[in-house]
Amino acid sequence: MIKARGLTKRYGDFTAVDAVDLEVQKGELFGFLGPNGAGKTTTIKMCTGLLRPTAGQVWIGPYDVTAQPLQAKQIMGYVPDEPLLYEKLTGTEFLDFMGGLWGMEPDRRRRRAAELLELLGLTGAATDLVEGYSHGMKQKLALAGALIHEPQVLFLDEPTVGLDPRSARLIKDLLRGLCQRGVTVFMSTHIMEIAERMCDRVAIIDHGRIIATGTVDELRQRGGPGESLEDIFLRLTGGEEDRELIAFLGDNAATRSDGQ
Amino acid sequence: MSRGTRRLAALWKAVIVTSWRWLWSGRDRRWLQTLSALIGGLAVMGGVYAMARFVVFAVVGLIAPQATAGLLGASILGIMLFMVITAVGLSFSTMFFADDLTLLFATPLPVSWVLGVKMSVVVAGAAGVFAVFGWPVLWAYLGAAQAAWWVYVLSLVYGLALSTVAAGIGVLFNLAIARFIPPRLIRQLYAVVGVLAFVVFYATSQLLPDWFARHGAGELPASNLSVVGQRFALFGWLVSPMLRAAAGSGWLLPFLTLLAATGLIFVFSAGLAREGLYKGWSAFTEAGRRARPRPVLLAPGEAQVTVTRGGTVAAPAAASVADRTAALGGGWAGAWLGPRRGVILGKDLKYLRRDVQEWLQLFMPVIVIVVLLARFIIDPSMRSDPRMVQLNMGFLAFLGIMAGGSMGLYAIPREGNAVWMLRTAPISGRDVLLAKFWAGYLPSAAMMLAFGLLIMVLTHTPVSLMAVTAVVMLLVAAGSNGIAVAVGAMYPRFGARALKQRLTGAGSLVYMVAQLVYAGLVTVTAGLALAVDFLPPEIWQGPASGGTLMALLRFSAAMGPGLRHLFGGLIVAVICVLAVILPLELAAARLDNLEV
Numbered sequence: 001m002i003k004a005r006g007l008t009k010r011y012g013d014f015t016a017v018d019a020v021d022l023e024v025q026k027g028e029l030f031g032f033l034g035p036n037g038a039g040k041t042t043t044i045k046m047c048t049g050l051l052r053p054t055a056g057q058v059w060i061g062p063y064d065v066t067a068q069p070l071q072a073k074q075i076m077g078y079v080p081d082e083p084l085l086y087e088k089l090t091g092t093e094f095l096d097f098m099g100g101l102w103g104m105e106p107d108r109r110r111r112r113a114a115e116l117l118e119l120l121g122l123t124g125a126a127t128d129l130v131e132g133y134s135h136g137m138k139q140k141l142a143l144a145g146a147l148i149h150e151p152q153v154l155f156l157d158e159p160t161v162g163l164d165p166r167s168a169r170l171i172k173d174l175l176r177g178l179c180q181r182g183v184t185v186f187m188s189t190h191i192m193e194i195a196e197r198m199c200d201r202v203a204i205i206d207h208g209r210i211i212a213t214g215t216v217d218e219l220r221q222r223g224g225p226g227e228s229l230e231d232i233f234l235r236l237t238g239g240e241e242d243r244e245l246i247a248f249l250g251d252n253a254a255t256r257s258d259g260q
Numbered sequence: 261m262s263r264g265t266r267r268l269a270a271l272w273k274a275v276i277v278t279s280w281r282w283l284w285s286g287r288d289r290r291w292l293q294t295l296s297a298l299i300g301g302l303a304v305m306g307g308v309y310a311m312a313r314f315v316v317f318a319v320v321g322l323i324a325p326q327a328t329a330g331l332l333g334a335s336i337l338g339i340m341l342f343m344v345i346t347a348v349g350l351s352f353s354t355m356f357f358a359d360d361l362t363l364l365f366a367t368p369l370p371v372s373w374v375l376g377v378k379m380s381v382v383v384a385g386a387a388g389v390f391a392v393f394g395w396p397v398l399w400a401y402l403g404a405a406q407a408a409w410w411v412y413v414l415s416l417v418y419g420l421a422l423s424t425v426a427a428g429i430g431v432l433f434n435l436a437i438a439r440f441i442p443p444r445l446i447r448q449l450y451a452v453v454g455v456l457a458f459v460v461f462y463a464t465s466q467l468l469p470d471w472f473a474r475h476g477a478g479e480l481p482a483s484n485l486s487v488v489g490q491r492f493a494l495f496g497w498l499v500s501p502m503l504r505a506a507a508g509s510g511w512l513l514p515f516l517t518l519l520a521a522t523g524l525i526f527v528f529s530a531g532l533a534r535e536g537l538y539k540g541w542s543a544f545t546e547a548g549r550r551a552r553p554r555p556v557l558l559a560p561g562e563a564q565v566t567v568t569r570g571g572t573v574a575a576p577a578a579a580s581v582a583d584r585t586a587a588l589g590g591g592w593a594g595a596w597l598g599p600r601r602g603v604i605l606g607k608d609l610k611y612l613r614r615d616v617q618e619w620l621q622l623f624m625p626v627i628v629i630v631v632l633l634a635r636f637i638i639d640p641s642m643r644s645d646p647r648m649v650q651l652n653m654g655f656l657a658f659l660g661i662m663a664g665g666s667m668g669l670y671a672i673p674r675e676g677n678a679v680w681m682l683r684t685a686p687i688s689g690r691d692v693l694l695a696k697f698w699a700g701y702l703p704s705a706a707m708m709l710a711f712g713l714l715i716m717v718l719t720h721t722p723v724s725l726m727a728v729t730a731v732v733m734l735l736v737a738a739g740s741n742g743i744a745v746a747v748g749a750m751y752p753r754f755g756a757r758a759l760k761q762r763l764t765g766a767g768s769l770v771y772m773v774a775q776l777v778y779a780g781l782v783t784v785t786a787g788l789a790l791a792v793d794f795l796p797p798e799i800w801q802g803p804a805s806g807g808t809l810m811a812l813l814r815f816s817a818a819m820g821p822g823l824r825h826l827f828g829g830l831i832v833a834v835i836c837v838l839a840v841i842l843p844l845e846l847a848a849a850r851l852d853n854l855e856v
């Protein structure tokens with residue numbers, strides 16, 4: 001359902017994403033992991049048409065995102081890492097706006113908006129301006145906006161950041177339910193627990209390159225015995241060096257403290 | 261070099277560097293595009309301006325020196341207004357653009373240093389703006405009456421001083437905001453600063469004509485453009501008789517009355533907007549929400565079933581929420597433009613109503629138009645002299661361009677960081693621009709039409725002329741809006757917080773050049789079609805009637821009045837329509853490839 005071949009993005013001499021190949025099947029929940037600045041958001045933005053690839057192609061279903069952007073966008077939904085929405089619209093107006101952009105008839109989009117608001121616990125704030133929403137409410141509203149047209153493919157950039165545990169759980173259950181219904185979910189996250197428990201497959205990106213792909217079990221088999229996904233991630237992305245450095249600094253600080 | 265000097269130099273360098281980067285930001289080396297656009301634009305503008313000036317002077321000036329002076333005054337006024345507004349915007353953005361005040365004030369730097377450095381950047385920027393756009397003013401003045409060139413050079417200095425004063429007020433104001441003012445007062449204070457800048461312009465321009473008269477400008481032959489200097493102060497010219505009629509002679513009382521009146525209008529409207537649209541809206545919705553029982557739409561878990569497995573909530577239950585859902589594009593907008601474009605139009609119109617930043621853009625033109633209307637009512641000569649009526653209709657059209665332009669220019673940039681929604685939606689750049697065009701055009705055209713018709717009714721204009729004027733106004737405003745929307749789409753800066761900062765420096769320059777070229781083309785075309793109705797035939801048929809202009813006039817006269825007006829009107833209409841279509845087509849391609 002999602003296919004990327006040689007996907008590359010360069011800014012001058014800097015290569016943000018370097019020849020990424022990906023393939024995500026229909027109904028799959030795909031986790032996209034990587035440290036800050038690894039190229040996760042850039043990759044997602046290229047997949048959703050927000051950025052034009054310097055090289056390579058992305059297909060959403062049968063559609064080439066660059067050559068057939070409108071057809072590709074018609075079947076996808078996107079939730080950015082930061083919910084920057086129209087502050088002067090109410091929650092229902094926002095969803096009506098999003099439904100309208102996807103060409104939904106007014107009656108259908110209003111009915112669908114009512115369902116999503118109820119599901120995400122926003123019915124009580126439905127007629128409030130978005131500017132009065134908390135970060136978590138905006139995040140949920142952005143998700144509702146991405147779901148209103150019943151997309152076949154859903155891209156989520158850090159969807160659980162800023163959510164309380166109950167809302168995070170709700171979103172996780174919802175995403176699982178969507179996958180069971182055949183929706184393909186492509187999700188970037190920093191939270192290893194989410195990737196470990198939810199995702200069918202994961203890919204780890206570092207310095208713009210995919211350095212590992214597979215199911216969580218497959219990745220574990222490549223690592224040492226008893227290694228968690230977090231251990232594998234840190235080993236692959238150099239995070240262990242940071243841990244050693246922190247430990248070294250801690251030891252030195254302790255030594256100085258003892259010396260005094 | 262002392263430590264303090266080094267710190268000051270470092271601060272100054274940091275502010276200059278960030279200002280420069282902010283002004284010419286862009287991954288695609290936009291400054292190069294800007295430079296080339298500027299050079300090309302200035303060349304085109306110079307050519308069109310010279311042609312327009314020549315036509316206006318040569319044709320209209322022969323029969324109506326007053327009108328000529330007024331027209332030139334109005335165009336110069338327009339340039340001056342652009343410069344002042346740009347200088348004020350520059351000062352605001354210099355303080356705000358980098359959000360660096362908090363950081364700078366958190367360091368041990370003295371406040372006076374921060375203020376001084378910011379001021380130096382603002383003054384340099386204002387001078388730069390003036391250097392680019394002030395030359396047509398100087399050129400016009402020097403070409404108009406060399407005998408009094410020093411008076412006109414002084415006008416130029418006056419403009420520079422005015423821009424710098426406005427910029428200085430902006431800096432002080434923003435500093436006050438950053439340091440001392442509670443956030444809830446910010447909008448009101450912005451309004452006050454707007455009033456101050458406005459009043460400085462009014463007051464000083466009201467004094468200038470007398471000063472010019474005392475120092476020789478008034479003694480120049482009336483047949484040429486001796487009154488240009490006075491008409492430069494068009495605002496003062498419009499306002500002073502009205503206020504003098506109300507308050508007797510002298511300038512102090514009118515000045516104070518004006519200060520109080522405009523101040524009250526701005527402050528109260530800003531305050532009212534805040535109370536009514538923010539607190540009022542929230543209180544209203546909150547009260548309504550409490551009064552309503554929370555609808556029980558679904559049993560626990562049911563929504564998830566419907567959302568994740570298809571199907572819908574039972575119709576009556578969903579309707580209780582859906583009925584409260586305002587359909588942005590479900591009404592006339594959706595029926596007219598289709599759901600995709602309809603919701604964008606609906607959203608923008610809601611924003612226009614709810615966001616003070618949006619509709620405050622219409623305030624300046626509205627106030628000037630109200631003053632113009634008052635002048636029509638108080639001064640009978642304004643209604644009896646057809647040339648004055650036409651002149652003021654021209655001024656009204658100029659304001660229409662201003663209003664339409666300012667509404668359209670920020671149509672795309674106003675999306676701000678929320679632009680990802682339009683870019684990930686299955687809607688083409690052309691459709692977005694079309695919706696944006698209507699969202700800017702409808703309010704500005706409605707406003708101009710209402711005021712225009714009112715003035716025409718006051719002046720007992722024949723119905724046929726009224727209809728033609730209305731069509732021309734609508735067409736001119738459409739072209740202006742099309743150019744504005746397109747330029748805004750090509751040069752956005754979505755990350756900026758304030759609406760007025762969401763256009764790149766390049767965009768501002770290109771916009772001004774494009775609007776001047778457009779206005780020049782329309783003026784020249786309309787001038788050629790109408791001039792022979794007023795001029796004696798010997799002017800273009802006489803022995804000294806050589807040159808392209810006279811040839812065009814002979815060609816125009818040979819057509820006969822009906823065909824000439826039709827032909828001229830059609831060309832103007834074509835220019836206006838092309839001014840909508842061509843820029844929007846260019847911008848659509850740019851928008852489709854926009855990276856966010």
